[in-house]
Amino acid sequence: MTETVLSPIAEAQLQAEVLAKALPHMQRYDDTIIVVKYGGHAMGDEDLARHFARDIVLLEQAGVNPVVVHGGGPQIGAMLEKLGIKSEFAAGLRVTDKATVEIVEMVLAGSINKQIVGFINEAGGKAIGLCGKDGNMVRARKATRTLVDPGSKIEQVVDLGFVGEPDTVDTMVLDQILGRDLVPVLAPVAAAVDGGTYNVNADTFAGAIAGALGAKRLLMLTDVPGVLDKNKQLIPRLTIAEAHALIADGTISGGMIPKVETCIYALEKGVEGVVILDGKVPHAVLVELLTDHGAGTLITR
Ligand SMILES: Nc1ncnc2c1ncn2[C@@H]1O[C@H](COP(=O)(O)OP(=O)(O)O)[C@@H](O)[C@H]1O
Numbered sequence: 001m002t003e004t005v006l007s008p009i010a011e012a013q014l015q016a017e018v019l020a021k022a023l024p025h026m027q028r029y030d031d032t033i034i035v036v037k038y039g040g041h042a043m044g045d046e047d048l049a050r051h052f053a054r055d056i057v058l059l060e061q062a063g064v065n066p067v068v069v070h071g072g073g074p075q076i077g078a079m080l081e082k083l084g085i086k087s088e089f090a091a092g093l094r095v096t097d098k099a100t101v102e103i104v105e106m107v108l109a110g111s112i113n114k115q116i117v118g119f120i121n122e123a124g125g126k127a128i129g130l131c132g133k134d135g136n137m138v139r140a141r142k143a144t145r146t147l148v149d150p151g152s153k154i155e156q157v158v159d160l161g162f163v164g165e166p167d168t169v170d171t172m173v174l175d176q177i178l179g180r181d182l183v184p185v186l187a188p189v190a191a192a193v194d195g196g197t198y199n200v201n202a203d204t205f206a207g208a209i210a211g212a213l214g215a216k217r218l219l220m221l222t223d224v225p226g227v228l229d230k231n232k233q234l235i236p237r238l239t240i241a242e243a244h245a246l247i248a249d250g251t252i253s254g255g256m257i258p259k260v261e262t263c264i265y266a267l268e269k270g271v272e273g274v275v276i277l278d279g280k281v282p283h284a285v286l287v288e289l290l291t292d293h294g295a296g297t298l299i300t301r
């Protein structure tokens with residue numbers, strides 16, 4: 001591929017045009033909170049992570065208050081495999097025993113959290129890495145799921161172990177951080193009411209944070225372009241009612257079900273709009289927020 005080399009004046013003109021188009025969008029998000037869920041699949045390689053970090057810093061410098069909630073499912077899986085610990089999922093959630101919850105906390109609140117903090121800092125920002133336990137931000141209760149055997153139709157309650165669902169969110173720590181040129185980066189590990197540790201699905205965690213903060217937008221970065229129809233075409237906009245209908249008719253399935261359910265939860269808690277988009281597209285966050293066409297699927301009330 002040949003790269004067009006622009007003269008300094010042409011380059012400056014191009015930059016001015018891009019800025020003129022982006023400015024009205026930037027003003028719309030000025031001083032608002034945008035929660036970005038950065039999924040483990042969306043993290044991809046280091047280049048992509050650096051693009052992501054630059055976008056977050058740019059938003060912060062433009063007067064937006066970004067809050068990053070990250071996942072790390074594939075990275076937890078890789079570490080468990082390395083350690084010879086078997087892992088399985090039920091109803092889209094990792095069945096988490098005592099040994100597994102220790103690894104989950106180590107990978108999420110340790111290596112991945114600090115990696116993202118490092119990338120944001122390298123890009124010129126000041127990130128603060130926390131998990132739900134810090135300042136008792138997110139307290140969780142034990143999650144349970146009932147699965148129906150497709151043959152016999154018998155219902156069975158599955159014990160997911162140390163998997164939690166957010167019970168309370170205390171935004172006190174985040175309130176101190178936001179609006180001070182700092183970017184909170186949150187790992188979805190929560191405190192149990194009895195002082196233990198719970199593994200929380202990162203989508204669920206992000207929805208709870210966005211709802212509690214009254215965020216203007218929740219962006220869910222995944223590895224597909226957004227919600228796809230039966231012909232695998234992107235659906236650019238959906239209402240809550242339309243999203244329910246797509247779940248009911250099976251168009252939305254698998255991991256997309258809890259993701260869309262989280263989006264609906266956040267909208268019902270007051271978040272203005274939720275977008276599911278492909279985090280593997282470079283600068284996905286900026287394309288979504290700062291262009292007319294946006295990216296991914298926007299779900300609104
Ligand atoms: N209608 C749909 N549109 C897009 N993806 C769908 C749809 N139905 C099911 N999926 C599946 O949902 C997956 C996204 O969920 P998941 O793997 O849990 O994401 P993440 O790991 O980013 O949280 C997609 O990769 C796709 O296989």
Ligand SMILES: CC(=O)N[C@@H](CCC(=O)OP(=O)(O)O)C(=O)O
Nearest residue numbers: 039040071072073093094201202
């Ligand atoms: C309970 C549960 O399943 N927790 C997830 C937490 C990480 C996560 O959700 O990461 P992604 O967003 O990358 O999928 C897990 O253990 O994999």
